Amino acid sequence: MSDPLTPYGNKPMVTPIVNAVNYEYKDFEVLRRITDGEIDGYTYHRDDNPTVRAVEKKIAALEAAEDCIVCTSGMAACTMVYLTYLKAGENLILFHDTYGAHYKVSLILERLGVEVTWLNADESINLKQYIKANTSMVFLETPTNPLCKVIDIAAARRAADIAGARLVVDNTFATPFHQQPLALGAHLVVHSATKALGGHNDLMAGAVAGPKEDYDKLWFTRQAIGCTLDAYSASLLERGLKTFALRAERMAASAMAVAEYLHTEPLISGLFYPGLNGHAGHLPAKAQMRGGFGGMMAFNVGKTQDDAKRFISGLQTIKHAVSLGSTESLICIPYLTTMLYLPPEKRLEFGVKENTVRLSTGVEPPERIMEDIRQALKKV
Numbered sequence: 476m477s478d479p480l481t482p483y484g485n486k487p488m489v490t491p492i493v494n495a496v497n498y499e500y501k502d503f504e505v506l507r508r509i510t511d512g513e514i515d516g517y518t519y520h521r522d523d524n525p526t527v528r529a530v531e532k533k534i535a536a537l538e539a540a541e542d543c544i545v546c547t548s549g550m551a552a553c554t555m556v557y558l559t560y561l562k563a564g565e566n567l568i569l570f571h572d573t574y575g576a577h578y579k580v581s582l583i584l585e586r587l588g589v590e591v592t593w594l595n596a597d598e599s600i601n602l603k604q605y606i607k608a609n610t611s612m613v614f615l616e617t618p619t620n621p622l623c624k625v626i627d628i629a630a631a632r633r634a635a636d637i638a639g640a641r642l643v644v645d646n647t648f649a650t651p652f653h654q655q656p657l658a659l660g661a662h663l664v665v666h667s668a669t670k671a672l673g674g675h676n677d678l679m680a681g682a683v684a685g686p687k688e689d690y691d692k693l694w695f696t697r698q699a700i701g702c703t704l705d706a707y708s709a710s711l712l713e714r715g716l717k718t719f720a721l722r723a724e725r726m727a728a729s730a731m732a733v734a735e736y737l738h739t740e741p742l743i744s745g746l747f748y749p750g751l752n753g754h755a756g757h758l759p760a761k762a763q764m765r766g767g768f769g770g771m772m773a774f775n776v777g778k779t780q781d782d783a784k785r786f787i788s789g790l791q792t793i794k795h796a797v798s799l800g801s802t803e804s805l806i807c808i809p810y811l812t813t814m815l816y817l818p819p820e821k822r823l824e825f826g827v828k829e830n831t832v833r834l835s836t837g838v839e840p841p842e843r844i845m846e847d848i849r850q851a852l853k854k855v
């Protein structure tokens with residue numbers, strides 16, 4: 476039967492946006508073959524969608540994974556991972572300096588009987604000491620959010636193996652352009668595709684990439700709880716992916732130039748960018764990242780929160796907003812934004828200060844970003 480979209484074989488250049496919630500069964504044999512898993516047919520949007528499936532294959536390719544499952548947000552992806560693999564009585568190791576919303580999710584997991592251990596990312600070198608017989612998952616980000624600390628993924632896997640624990644790496648900050656955690660030993664890689672994969676501040680999505688058998692397990696969870704991405708967002712994400720490598724390369728080159736410039740500014744201290752020679756994580760970053768060190772950095776402005784606020788208020792090109800990895804350069808004070816999920820006393824526990832700012836370089840010319848910083852620093 477010819478495809479109604481391509482009756483003469485001239486295929487659309489873009490995956491069609493299939494907004495259907497349900498699909499008509501041709502006959503009962505087709506229904507049986509779909510439900511028995513013999514064919515990859517579509518039945519109901521919560522189960523699967525062809526526009527979403529197309530983007531899943533593309534993200535899987537970026538991460539050199541067998542498959543990938545996409546859902547409604549980065550936190551939905553992380554929560555799907557927790558719900559799929561953790562049981563009451565098991566131990567989950569998380570690092571401070573992980574996106575703040577994990578703290579909230581950890582409170583829910585504790586209510587369900589999961590034991591959560593929080594470690595300082597600076598302690599990752601001693602991870603082995605914290606692995607217990609009941610540790611079933613180690614979840615980490617590298618570079619971390621917001622301080623861009625670097626965790627050695629291969630070493631974390633060796634530690635996780637002591638207890639046969641699953642190693643999950645959130646690759647949102649690094650992006651698959653610079654780092655492929657599965658090749659370094661992670662069992663699963665997670666993304667907030669809202670960020671650099673989408674790249675244009677116009678969609679929310681999450682992704683988990685890994686072996687096919689994990690796709691099946693995660694698919695069970697996604698279908699059960701119903702966080703399948705809508706087809707329109709999947710289409711926007713697919714479009715974002717077309718320029719992802721170009722954007723990632725540019726953002727990292729700009730970040731390196733900006734970090735080198737910031738290093739010379741007397742009002743800046745505690746500059747965290749893994750590309751800098753003096754950065755504590757530079758060597759492990761060099762070993763596990765490629766083609767640059769990403770577009771994320773953090774630094775302290777002046778001495779007080781008001782200094783940081785005056786600096787940000789003076790910026791013109793760089794936008795004061797949360798999120799990251801987008802075409803526009805974005806800046807925020809994590810203490811007042813991404814870490815709001817944590818009680819105030821917890822926000823300052825592991826190196827973040829009230830005057831720490833997090834910068835995500837966009838695709839603007841790097842000179843324009845640096846000029847903007849230079850003029851705004853005069854207001855501090």
Ligand SMILES: Cc1ncc(COP(=O)(O)O)c(C=O)c1O
Nearest residue numbers: 548549550574620645647667669
């Ligand atoms: C590293 C990281 N992981 C996960 C998330 C959560 O993603 P989302 O906002 O798409 O739920 C974020 C959000 O900022 C993030 O920075």
